[in-house]
Structure formats: structure tokens, C-alpha cells
Amino acid sequence: MAISIKLFANFREGRGKIVQMDYTPGMTGQDVIDALGITAPEIAAIIVDGVDGKVDAMLTVPVKDGGYLAIFPPVAGG
Amino acid sequence: MxxxxxxxxxxxxxxxxxxxxxxxxxxxxxxxxxxxxxxxxxxxxxxxxxxxxxxxxxxxxxxxxxxxxxxxxxxxxxxxxxxxxxxxxxxxxxxxxxxxxxxxxxxxxxxxxxxxxxxxxxxxxxxxxxxxxxxxxxxxxxxxxxxxxxxxxxxxxxxxxxxxxxxxxxxxxxxxxxxxxxxxxxxxxxxxxxxxxxxxxxGAQKPVIANPDGLKAVTKECRGMLKENGVTGGGLPTYGTAVLVNIINEHGVYPTNNFQGGHDPGAEAVSGETLTEEYLIKRNPCHHCPIGCGRWVKSEHSPEGVGGPEYETLWVFAGDLGINDMNIVIDANYWCNEFGLDTISAGATLAAAMELYQRGYITDEMLDDDVILKFGNAESVIHWLKKMGKREGFGDLLARGSYRLADFFGVPEYSMSVKKQDLPAYDPRGIQGMGLQYATSNRGGCHVRGYLISPEILGLPEKLDRFELAGKPVWAKIFQDLTALIDSTGLCLFTSFALGAQQYADMLNEVLGTEWTADDILLAGERIWNLEKLFNLEAGISPEEDTLPPRFLEEEMPEGPTKGWVHKLDELLPLYYQERGWDEDGIPTDERLEKLGL
Missing domain, CATH: 3.60.9.10 (Aldehyde ferredoxin oxidoreductase, N-terminal domain)
Structure with missing residues (x-):
């Protein structure tokens, strides 16, 4: 199975909107961003399978087979 | 002086x-x-x-x-x-x-x-x-x-x-x-x-600055901080406020169909990324603004383009109406600007009308068999927006805003507003602190009277648990007081993504010749907040209006990452009043007013 990584704003540059990645048991968000060449300090918000939280903590959460991540750089407005 | x-x-x-x-x-x-x-x-x-x-x-x-x-x-x-x-x-x-x-x-x-x-x-x-x-x-x-x-x-x-x-x-x-x-x-x-x-x-006059060299130094420092910051030096200049569409939607707090839902699978079509890639002509900055979040976009109305939509406008003329068409949003924004209409309230009134139609309160006969006001009906948006602007036919009722519209039918609960002012683009069921700020805003439903979206969703300056109640009254008060101060300086609230109270104090001191600390100016912000509250009380606005539409307090979010949540205002409000130094009925106490010099 695969997992989907939704990328936003400048994270899409050179990577696209959605990246599909093979699932391996025990993989975490940290494994995902390492593969994408994104570092934790670049991330302002992250969602793993519909759950958000502090970036450092969410990067240690195991990803579900067939699940998804959404990763955001610093963005704001209003 | x-x-x-x-x-x-x-x-x-x-x-x-x-x-x-x-x-x-x-x-x-x-x-x-x-x-x-x-x-x-x-x-x-x-x-x-x-x-x-x-x-x-x-x-x-x-x-x-x-x-x-x-x-x-x-x-x-x-x-x-x-x-x-x-x-x-x-x-x-x-x-x-x-x-x-x-x-x-x-x-x-x-x-x-x-x-x-x-x-x-x-x-x-x-x-x-x-x-x-x-x-x-x-x-x-x-x-x-x-x-x-x-x-x-x-x-x-x-x-x-x-x-x-x-x-x-x-x-x-x-x-x-x-x-x-x-x-x-x-x-x-x-x-x-x-x-x-x-x-x-x-005119050609200029204000006299108390310490020109000091102002030059602090301005350089602040401009540097704005440039280095990921939001004010990256996200906002590149994508504008529209960049919020996707992040708010992914958290399941992007209101759809007059806040009946919280996630729109088609939102990418009206996102900041799409606006930038397919419609942006140039940035359109305000006076002396190094951020430049304003957009100038392609439009059929002018070969040179027109002013582009902000995030709130994109949401209200797209997700909130069940339509995802960037051209309609740009057109709606254009017509709101031409008629001189608030885009948030104009769009939210159309959304309320569509829910009233959905529930049978508005009928085809009332619309004189004109274009149907129905979620997803793209044809209806500009048509009824123009009638709202001209106050023609049923548009006359629409021109009064969603609260008066829904109240006309005896069901004000279908107006997603606080103190009759329409709520902006964030569902409070999944952002408990923001919901508290909606309820207690001195000008009614509003996102710029304290923007707890920043820590609760965007992770700025730090990520807070958006469902957690503990600590939110403290955050709400600080954000409200700081925005009251910034709104009084002549600066843009967006600077606060990069600057803190100390930088605002420094700029004021160099310009005015004062010696204020960060605490001094936050106290001024609190003074201003309380002054506004006193006006509202004297105007007859009851603290009972410090509330949210019943939908958010009683109906669980039906879908997405916020599924199952309601807003817990009854738990937060007493703690907020306490934090403000107000009595349990939400009235500022003499002691607090004396401390504030009011």
C-alpha cells in the first residue's frame, strides 16, 4: 500500500501537490519529510491522518497504511 | 508635539x-x-x-x-x-x-x-x-x-x-x-x-519625529524581522491571504453551506496556490508595506486586472455557498467593491438565504420566480449580489444582512453571526479559543479582534491544542488587547506575525518621544478594549449577546477532522470574564476600570 502526502504553498515547488510514497511498517512523519528533503523547522503545521498537533510530536506518530499527511510551511492571513 | x-x-x-x-x-x-x-x-x-x-x-x-x-x-x-x-x-x-x-x-x-x-x-x-x-x-x-x-x-x-x-x-x-x-x-x-x-x-506635510535616528534604526530592525519571517517574508507576499484556504480546510474548520459542514473537497480550486498560479498579475501593496499581501488579478472587467479577493472573500463566495469557481469569486469581489459592500457580510447573507431556501422559508414565489437562491447554484451569486447592491426586489431584504434576513422569517438562528455581524471563515467548533473571541468581540463576529487562528491552527508563534480549553481565556485576552493597540497605532495587524509588543513600543517611543515598555502598551490595549465594552453596555448591548449561534453550541460538526465537536462557550466564558477582571455577568469592575484609568 501507499501513503499520500499533501503539500502546500512553497512545499509544492519541485514536488507537486500530492506525493505518493510506499508504506513501510513503523514509518513516521520524520521518515516522510526526510524522503522529501523537508526539515522540521521549515514546517509550521502538520496533520497526520486527520489529527494535528505540535510538529515535533506529530513527526514521531506512526503513519497508517493507506493514510495521509498534510504538511504546511508558515502561512497566515485573515 | x-x-x-x-x-x-x-x-x-x-x-x-x-x-x-x-x-x-x-x-x-x-x-x-x-x-x-x-x-x-x-x-x-x-x-x-x-x-x-x-x-x-x-x-x-x-x-x-x-x-x-x-x-x-x-x-x-x-x-x-x-x-x-x-x-x-x-x-x-x-x-x-x-x-x-x-x-x-x-x-x-x-x-x-x-x-x-x-x-x-x-x-x-x-x-x-x-x-x-x-x-x-x-x-x-x-x-x-x-x-x-x-x-x-x-x-x-x-x-x-x-x-x-x-x-x-x-x-x-x-x-x-x-x-x-x-x-x-x-x-x-x-x-x-x-x-x-x-x-x-x-498634502505635503510630514509629522515631526521625536528621534529620527532612533526611528530609522528600529524601522530597519522591524523591516528585517518582517523579511526574515516565514509568513510576512514568504507566505503572504507570495500567495496573499488566500493561502489560508487549504490549511483551514484541511483542519476541518472551513465552513461550507452556511456552516453546515467544515470541509470542502473542492477547495483547491479557490486556493491561494491556484490564485497565484493562474490569476495573479502582480502584488498590490498598501502604503509603506514590505509585506504586500494585496493581489491584482485577471478579470473580464479590465485588461489591466482588478483587485483580488482576500481569504475571507474566497471562502464566503465559494465554500460557504457550495460553489468552487475562482472566476465567480473574483467577480463577486469586484461587484462588492463597486457597490461598496462588505464581502464577508454580503456573501454570508447569500449563504443564510440559501439555507433559508433549503429549509423552505424562502420560496420561489418570494423570489418572483427569479434565479433560485440555492447552494451550488453558481448563476445566483452575481445576480443576487447586484440586486442586494441596488436593493431591488428581494435584494432589499438581503441588503439588511443575514441576521435581519433570518429574523424576518422568525429564525435568526440561521444567521451565522455574533451581535448581528456575520462570522468570518473559521468554524469555532474546532477552534475553541477563536470561538471565545468571536463571542466576546466588541464589534460582533470578527476575526481581527484577536486572531487565535494563529496558534490554534497555523502553529504561530507556537502550536496550541485547538480543542483544549485550558489557557484559552488568557490567550484570548492578550490577543485582543494587542490587536486593540496595533489598530490604534496606524500599523497593519499582519506585522504581529513577526513583531512583538516590544517592537511596537520601540516604534512608538521613537516617534512620540515616550518611554513606554511592552507592558505599558499592552495596558493601553486593555484600556481601549474596556472602553469599547463600556460603549456597548451604554448602548444597550447586553452581555447575554456574548454568545455564538446555537448551531455551534448544540450541533456536532458532522464531518472531517473536527467531526463530533461543539463549542464549549459555557465553560470558557466565566474564565474569560475572570481573566478580564470583570464580574460574573461580564461587566467591568470598578477596580479594573480604575487600574486602567477609565
């Missing part, structure tokens, strides 16, 4: 008398300027129970001490009056160039009183101030008005209302530079009630 120009212009439209008065410097320092000083000046002169459309009501245009200085984003002005939409104090803020030029004309504020017998506009060229007939521009769209007045007064900056302000729509905005708006709370209708179409300003 440093920073301020030291002069207030007072214009009585009934008598035609024009005069100037000295600014009370001590009063100015206590309430800073803009939102704070404007509210104090207004309260000193107007009975809070006044009918907003009475000739005796007044409307104040006022700058902050940093407006027109070299400070980054220092170009904003505030419109202060009593809101015809909410009955609360209305402080509507706008960027663009007009505020800075009012300062260059030599004035800190204009107080407008009375009512002209025929349509007029005011032309200000430093000492030359004149009330001129506006019959030839009355009824014109805002861009037509601006073009006509710029021809008569070259090099002037134009602030104007559109047909919606003239027709006293409670959602009418005041526009400047065509696409910048003092948008909320119906301030444009107060101008219209006075038969005042526009104000043109120009």
Missing part, C-alpha cells in the same frame, strides 16, 4: 461650518490614536443610544501616530462610529494610501457631524477644505466616483461609498483606492445617511 499633526478637522454638514481644533496630546497618548483615540473622542461627543442614521450621530476618520511615518505598514486609518449593523461601537480599518495622505494634509482626524441637505463630498488640500456638490457622482460605482474625483482633484486620494452606502445597507463599506475597504459593521451607510459621498485628500 511629535508623531501627531496636532490638528483635528471638524465639519458640520448641516451648517456647512468647517473648523480646526488642537489635538489633546495627553489624551492622544493615553488612547494612542486610531481605534483607541477615535473611540474616546466619539464617546465624549455622542450618546451611545443614538440612532446610527440620525443627523446627530457622528463619524470619525482617524489616523494612528505611526500612520504616514516611515514605519513598515504605517499607512492605516480607522473609521469610528456607531454601527447600524450591530448597534455596537464600529471601528473599521483600512489600508491603501488614503490615511497617510490625510496626515500629509496636516490632520490627525476628521469629525463629521450633521447631515447635508443634498449629496456632497469633501475636498481637503491642507488648509483648503471645502464641501462640494456630489449630485453628479451620487449613484455611481466606487471606481467611477474615484475616477471622476481624481480628474477634478489630481494627485488626491479618494475615499468613497458606493450605491450600497447611499441606500443605507447595513453591510455598506467605505472604499479607498478602489479596492481597499473599511469593510465591516456598515460604516458606509453612516456616510450615506449624511449624504456624504466621498472625501478627497492631498
Amino acid at each position: 511629535f508623531g501627531y499633526m496636532g490638528k483635528i478637522l471638524r465639519i458640520n454638514l448641516t451648517t456647512g461650518v468647517i473648523g480646526t481644533e488642537d489635538l489633546d496630546f495627553e489624551l492622544a497618548k493615553k488612547y494612542i490614536g486610531g481605534r483607541g483615540l477615535g473611540t474616546k473622542m466619539y464617546m465624549d461627543e455622542v450618546d451611545p443610544q443614538i440612532d446610527p442614521f440620525a443627523a446627530e450621530n457622528k463619524i470619525i476618520f482617524i489616523n494612528g501616530p505611526l500612520t504616514g511615518t516611515a514605519t513598515p505598514t504605517g499607512g492605516r486609518y480607522m473609521v469610528v462610529t456607531k454601527s447600524p449593523l450591530t448597534g455596537c461601537i464600529a471601528s473599521s480599518n483600512s489600508g491603501g494610501e488614503w490615511g497617510a495622505y490625510l496626515k500629509y494634509a496636516g490632520y490627525d482626524a476628521i469629525i463629521i457631524e450633521g447631515k447635508a441637505s443634498l449629496p456632497v463630498y469633501i475636498n481637503i488640500e491642507e488648509e483648503k477644505v471645502e464641501i462640494l456638490p456630489a449630485l453628479d457622482i451620487w449613484g455611481k460605482y466606487t471606481s467611477e466616483t474615484s475616477a471622476a474625483l481624481k480628474e477634478k482633484h489630481p494627485d488626491s486620494k479618494v475615499l468613497t461609498i458606493g450605491p450600497s452606502g447611499e441606500k443605507l445597507s447595513q453591510m455598506a463599506a467605505i472604499m479607498n483606492e478602489n479596492d481597499r475597504a473599511a469593510g465591516r459593521s456598515g460604516v458606509g451607510a453612516v456616510m450615506g445617511s449624511k449624504n456624504l459621498k466621498a472625501i478627497t485628500v492631498k
